[in-house]
Amino acid sequence: MSVDKKRVIVALDYPDQQQALAMAKQLDPQRCRVKVGKELFTRCGPGIVEALQSQGFEVFLDLKFHDIPNTTAKAVRAAAELGVWMVNVHASGGRKMMEAARNELEQVNGSNTLLIAVTILTSMERSDLQEIGLDIDPLEQVKRLAALTERSGLHGVVCSAQEVKPLRDIIAPDFKLVTPGIRPADADVGDQKRIMTPSDAITAGSDYLVIGRPITKADSPIESLARIDAELSPLI
Numbered sequence: 001m002s003v004d005k006k007r008v009i010v011a012l013d014y015p016d017q018q019q020a021l022a023m024a025k026q027l028d029p030q031r032c033r034v035k036v037g038k039e040l041f042t043r044c045g046p047g048i049v050e051a052l053q054s055q056g057f058e059v060f061l062d063l064k065f066h067d068i069p070n071t072t073a074k075a076v077r078a079a080a081e082l083g084v085w086m087v088n089v090h091a092s093g094g095r096k097m098m099e100a101a102r103n104e105l106e107q108v109n110g111s112n113t114l115l116i117a118v119t120i121l122t123s124m125e126r127s128d129l130q131e132i133g134l135d136i137d138p139l140e141q142v143k144r145l146a147a148l149t150e151r152s153g154l155h156g157v158v159c160s161a162q163e164v165k166p167l168r169d170i171i172a173p174d175f176k177l178v179t180p181g182i183r184p185a186d187a188d189v190g191d192q193k194r195i196m197t198p199s200d201a202i203t204a205g206s207d208y209l210v211i212g213r214p215i216t217k218a219d220s221p222i223e224s225l226a227r228i229d230a231e232l233s234p235l236i
């Protein structure tokens, strides 16, 4: 099995197509992937995904679907038919929702789209969980949702890099762990709570690092990405 060297996913969190494509133009599709999230997709629609694909990028469509099983499954089908590399749902939508999404994905001819589930957002900490009635440590809830996601037949989860090691003890080795909340040592934390540096995340066993503002809001995004690449290259 070939080793996947494209471990960084750059989050193109921009308000318009022009800025997103200008950033993408500076990136090498042989060395990273890109993520289209709610802001960019709501502004631009599927055309932005197709434009990035035509530049050679594999796209993670991060719309975090969370709805009744039928609606979620059809949305996952639409993403797969767009040919995205990865799409996500919220694991808290439950087993029936995730199984319906997986079953629908299996019906899409020739699809290689990876279906993953968000566990607990990396912007949340214990006190946030308490406010929504979950009196539990984030790690425990992440473990519970990751196990449920695996049983539901999905390909992996989104979690914080802090949870990667404990999750590796309870899930299959090929179950993908996708980790946002990545912050180089000198970067602003912003609204993220459960964070880790790029090298620590890879060392812990993350498969993919989702990185937005430390690259996109840097004075020189390309220099910032090059520093992250240099930090990671001895490790991958």
Ligand SMILES: O=C(O)c1cc(=O)[nH]c(=O)n1[C@@H]1O[C@H](COP(=O)(O)O)[C@@H](O)[C@H]1O
Pocket: 011, 013, 037, 062, 064, 088, 118, 120, 121, 122, 123, 158, 159, 180, 181, 182, 190, 192, 210, 211, 212, 213, 214
């Ligand atoms: O699913 C995601 O990608 C995601 C899940 C999560 O728990 N936390 C999280 O930050 N994300 C996304 O990852 C990106 C992180 O961006 P930065 O905080 O700017 O690096 C954003 O586009 C978020 O929408």
